[in-house]
Amino acid sequence: MRLMKFSSFARCLRELESTASRKEMVGILAELLKRSSEEEVGKICYLCLGRLAPVYRSVEFNVAEKTMLKVLSFSFGVREDEVRSRYKKLGDLGSVAELLRGEYRGAGRGGDLEVAEVYNELLRIARDSGAGSQERKVHSLAALLRKLSPLGVRYCARIPLGQLRLGFSDVTLIEALAVMVGGGKEEVKFIRQKFNIRPDVGEIVRVIKLHGLEGLKEVGVEIGTPILPALAERMPTMEKIVEKLGEFAVEPKMDGIRLQIHLNKAVNGQPLVDSLESQRELFNEQGSKKESPGALVCIFSRRLDDVTDMFPDVVAAVQKLPVDSAIMDGEAIAYNPDTEEFLPFQETMKRKRKYNVAQKAAELPLKVFLFDLLFLNGKSLLETAFGERRRLLEKLVLDGNLLMAARHTKVNSARKLKKLFDLYISEGLEGVMCKRLDSPYQAGARNFNWVKYKRSAEGVGLPDTVDGLVMGYYAGRGQRAKFGVGAFLAGVFNPQKDRFETIAKVGTGLTDDQWREFSRRVGPLEVKAKPAEYCVAKELECDAWLRPGLVVEIDADEVTCSPVHTAARGLNIVRTGAENGAGLSLRFPRLVRFRDKLPEEATTVEEIMEMYRMQQT
DNA sequence: CGTGTCTGCCCC
DNA sequence: ATTCTGC
DNA sequence: GCAGAATGGGCAGACACG
Numbered sequence: 001m002r003l004m005k006f007s008s009f010a011r012c013l014r015e016l017e018s019t020a021s022r023k024e025m026v027g028i029l030a031e032l033l034k035r036s037s038e039e040e041v042g043k044i045c046y047l048c049l050g051r052l053a054p055v056y057r058s059v060e061f062n063v064a065e066k067t068m069l070k071v072l073s074f075s076f077g078v079r080e081d082e083v084r085s086r087y088k089k090l091g092d093l094g095s096v097a098e099l100l101r102g103e104y105r106g107a108g109r110g111g112d113l114e115v116a117e118v119y120n121e122l123l124r125i126a127r128d129s130g131a132g133s134q135e136r137k138v139h140s141l142a143a144l145l146r147k148l149s150p151l152g153v154r155y156c157a158r159i160p161l162g163q164l165r166l167g168f169s170d171v172t173l174i175e176a177l178a179v180m181v182g183g184g185k186e187e188v189k190f191i192r193q194k195f196n197i198r199p200d201v202g203e204i205v206r207v208i209k210l211h212g213l214e215g216l217k218e219v220g221v222e223i224g225t226p227i228l229p230a231l232a233e234r235m236p237t238m239e240k241i242v243e244k245l246g247e248f249a250v251e252p253k254m255d256g257i258r259l260q261i262h263l264n265k266a267v268n269g270q271p272l273v274d275s276l277e278s279q280r281e282l283f284n285e286q287g288s289k290k291e292s293p294g295a296l297v298c299i300f301s302r303r304l305d306d307v308t309d310m311f312p313d314v315v316a317a318v319q320k321l322p323v324d325s326a327i328m329d330g331e332a333i334a335y336n337p338d339t340e341e342f343l344p345f346q347e348t349m350k351r352k353r354k355y356n357v358a359q360k361a362a363e364l365p366l367k368v369f370l371f372d373l374l375f376l377n378g379k380s381l382l383e384t385a386f387g388e389r390r391r392l393l394e395k396l397v398l399d400g401n402l403l404m405a406a407r408h409t410k411v412n413s414a415r416k417l418k419k420l421f422d423l424y425i426s427e428g429l430e431g432v433m434c435k436r437l438d439s440p441y442q443a444g445a446r447n448f449n450w451v452k453y454k455r456s457a458e459g460v461g462l463p464d465t466v467d468g469l470v471m472g473y474y475a476g477r478g479q480r481a482k483f484g485v486g487a488f489l490a491g492v493f494n495p496q497k498d499r500f501e502t503i504a505k506v507g508t509g510l511t512d513d514q515w516r517e518f519s520r521r522v523g524p525l526e527v528k529a530k531p532a533e534y535c536v537a538k539e540l541e542c543d544a545w546l547r548p549g550l551v552v553e554i555d556a557d558e559v560t561c562s563p564v565h566t567a568a569r570g571l572n573i574v575r576t577g578a579e580n581g582a583g584l585s586l587r588f589p590r591l592v593r594f595r596d597k598l599p600e601e602a603t604t605v606e607e608i609m610e611m612y613r614m615q616q617t
Numbered sequence: 618c619g620t621g622t623c624t625g626c627c628c629c
Numbered sequence: 630a631t632t633c634t635g636c
Numbered sequence: 637g638c639a640g641a642a643t644g645g646g647c648a649g650a651c652a653c654g
Binding site: 565 | 638639645646648650652
Binding site: 557 | 630631632633634635636
């Protein structure tokens, strides 16, 4: 079979991009996969998904928007402001690149590259690092783009940005795999199950090409290969949760970092480290080999990043567990051993680091609340009912200090649920997780086996919504480009200083109609420069400024200290954990509605300060 | 050696 | 993370 | 109801530059 040309690949992507029906996309993708040979099909899968490797290999480009602007400018001899202004208008660097390539009259075309050649070059560029690497990346990417057709450039330029905007992702690609081998619903289900425990489409398609679906049967849960985490859905009321779930258990929802912990002790049986090490060598990674005596521990984040080296205290505690092998799911959160209080999310985040790990571990001790057991002593528990998995988890003999089992209470009424919810809220926690006791561990799925119910759902997250002044807005990307806006900057009023201070950028909560309405309402308010009474950090500079005129109602989960937002900055009131000069901002801001209010009737900095204080208790 | 800018399928 | 939209 | 694509605040890391 001949190797596929990148131009031909690009034409296929173009077809996919202009197709809305998922069924049709599956057909096109199945054809594409069928046409590609086994050596290149894995690479084609990764490229389709805007990547070079499966997520848990984390090949980082360190090239995104800003650098790609430089690449396009350099590649096609166009001034950077020109590229930037076209980007603002089109909202997509691929389209800009395609246009520039079409207009480019310099020498270029170096023949028609194969997909694999483009892939290899992108991988080489991604791996370049160290002094001077940014410049080399710009030059190499520019040279690569000049060798491609305009359509090829369109997609190649989007790959380092990590999004091809084709309207499909992993799941659709899996369906295409099933169709490729002439399968139906059953086969989709089968392949998806395998993908959930080996989240590497490239690998799965290679196995299928070589050995068919039969070959996939060999793929099982493996210590050292992350399982896609199960995710929770939300529901609006507790009554609906009880109605939907029947008999379930309630656990507290902690505001920390999700961890999937793998443990393998070479006690009896074969340790499964061989394949792990060989895969690492394949990707030429250095230094991540775990030299722990007698026990291999791997920790993965929610997005399957290997974060083992960031949590040596967790590794040490897990190594002591009296089991041969296990995979556990849990939440890590920093706490203060003196007050026994859990710390805010921002503090826990400081534990996610590469340097000064031991020092921060001492400053910010963790609790890890384990809430699920996916694998135990060589056997997968994914199909085991949650009630039974929980029973096995409780038998694990945790140290009770760093490793704890999450509190877990069986519930069958809204009354009991409410009681637990109130209890956990009073402890300063985020809310509750409700889990069906009879459900398997649904790796990779967000469904109603797990339902989260947060403080904010009660309208208790923020004491009140915020009425913010719209100070300016930002050009939209992708599908927001057509509205001319993708987000806006909101501020609150400081009557003492007679000025507006920023509290959040808002980019969600508006329907398409509301985005259009936004454009209409904002048109007459546009001014050339930032009004003098706006206090805005440099990094929040808007694409268009507005004079005071439009006020909107904003909801959020929380008021937090902010290093960039200026709201209530300098109000000399003690803020726990805040640096001097910190302002306040909103966590997870979203628009509720447009309001007919005067700018001076916007929420004031004192009111925001009061909301912040109320939260602390 | 600091400081500033950009990046991350980052974490949430 | 939240939210909206097309299928 | 699912899959996908818009978007948020805030943190540490990687480089570039002076």
